[in-house]
Amino acid sequence: MMIKASSKEYKLLVHQDFSFMETLLQSDNALYVIDKKVYKLYYDKLFSGIDTESLYLIDALETNKNINTALEICEIMTRIPAKRNAHLISFGGGIIQDITGFAANILYRGIRWTFVPTTLLAACDSCIGGKTSLNYKQFKNLLGTFFPPDEIHICPGFFQTLTARDYESGLGEVVKFNMMSGSQGLERMEHELPLLLDRNEDKLNEYIENSLLFKKDFIEEDEFDRGVRIHLNFAHTFGHAFETMSEFAIPHGTAVAIGMMIADRISLSRGWLKEEKVQRMENVLLQIIHVDLSPIPMDMDKIIAAIKKDKKQTSSDLTAVLMYDNMKLRIVHDLKEHEAEEAIRYVYEKIG
Ligand SMILES: NC(=O)c1ccc[n+]([C@@H]2O[C@H](COP(=O)([O-])OP(=O)(O)OC[C@H]3O[C@@H](n4cnc5c(N)ncnc54)[C@H](O)[C@@H]3O)[C@@H](O)[C@H]2O)c1
Ligand SMILES: [Zn+2]
Structure with missing residues (x-):
């Protein structure tokens, strides 16, 4: 599926299994930002090959969905020398999407961003539409921009480990x-x-x-x-x-x-x-x-x-x-x- 936005046309792929991960995990100039719980659950199966310098883990809590987390990601990404080719690849639900979308938008006025939704909510809804939001003090989703990912990869295998609540x-x-x-x-x-x-x-x-x-x-x-x-x-x-x-x-x-x-x-x-x-x-x-x-x-x-x-x-x-x-x-x-x-x-x- 291709989705048209004013800034770009972006691609969404729905996969039957995790084989798409192989190429994604070999991307150049990438920082992988992953929901900590997802990283632990899928470490053996998917993530064990990522070296620590290319990895940033976030607890998916509303209290972490703030500008400081977004700025920290920007700072870590300055380590990637190929500035304009820096590639942010994130895995998680709406919280990780909101933080990484915002960071990808403001760093160098926009870098390449690939998003892999790991919650059903992010996959069936929030991953398209381009909204990014951060909480500020007591204000939920006060800060925000429109910035869609360049690529979205959906795999239903991730949804098997969600709690009944999520x-x-x-x-x-x-x-x-x-x-x-x-x-x-x-x-x-x-x-x-x-x-x-x-x-x-x-x-x-x-x-x-x-x-x-x-x-x-x-x-x-x-x-x-x-x-x-x-x-x-x-x-x-x-x-x-x-x-x-x-x-x-x-x-x-x-x-x-x-x-x-x-x-x-x-x-x-x-x-x-x-x-x-x-x-x-x-x-x-x-x-x-x-x-x-x-x-x-x-x-x-x-x-x-x-x-x-x-x-x-x-x-x-x-x-x-x-x-x-x-x-x-x-x-x-x-x-x-x-x-x-x-x-x-x-x-x-x-x-x-
Ligand atoms: N930008 C948008 O358009 C948009 C739209 C709707 C909601 N949101 C935001 O999304 C957030 C809610 O997102 P959400 O419900 O997708 O999830 P979430 O990011 O809040 O995560 C919910 C829980 O699921 C866990 N989790 C994630 N993937 C998992 C997996 N594969 N297996 C097991 N556990 C997993 C997380 O660690 C967390 O504990 C809110 O902050 C909301 O404001 C944004
Ligand atoms: Zn909604």
Whole structure:
């Protein structure tokens, strides 16, 4: 798959096995930046040949997703004499992607960057679209740029070692893309989610490609998130609130799945979706949401305040992407707090 951005056209390859690693691990002028956990899990199989001078390991923690880590990578890369040919090759999930994308963007005004997503969330969603974000003090994703990798390599073998928590988080985005594509996507999920839950690698590859193809149209049309790309924010307005209130105990994709339940309930009460559709979507979502909401008290003022902190909120009513008319998407700016509250109450009761 090729993806067009204003700065370049970049290549994404989905592999059946790890054989693509052989050439990648022999790249010239490379620094390998790897998620520490991934490095340990795959050391014998993949990484034992990398010498220490060409290696930088990062703990995938939100507290490390900051400018200091990005600057440290830049500093280490100055050791590579062939400046403009320096090549950053990173392995990890969204945290490693965000840090290394930012570093690759600012060093010498942009160097070659290859990314290998090792979480399902990064593979099916964040690896394309070019967003890089760093946290600053208490501000999540405050600093950011648009800088896509030059090459992306996806291999489902990596997803076998994800914890159930991280795997289901990735499925949250897969389910989101399918729901966004309408009734057929919902039907696909009803039939094939069990195979995905079993981590069937052929199915995973199929659904990663579907998800990325769906996203590709939006990001190619609206690279800088000013127009049609905002639709990809479906369910995120509500999801972000749960992600931050839980201090990231609820991972991104799971929060998005919770956000979808809320969005669907609002559409139901507006008469925009039929009960039967909402129920079917909920049945799919409940198979991937395994969280305990009890540490987040159902304090509506706090929850609404967290929703309002979302970057996309600009007016006194809430802005959100909702489904209407048999699963089409629409951006609304007139969502009333009480509508959101009613849906949130329902979701608390349902998932507890
Ligand atoms: N830039 C974007 O467009 C974008 C989009 C969505 C999310 N994000 C960011 O992505 C981050 C979340 O990323 P994420 O959920 O992909 O994962 P992550 O990077 O937070 O990693 C989650 C956990 O999985 C572990 N892990 C990674 N690969 C593994 C593997 N193959 N086997 C076992 N464990 C593995 C990590 O060590 C970590 O413990 C957030 O910081 C979020 O803000 C960025
Ligand atoms: Zn998302």
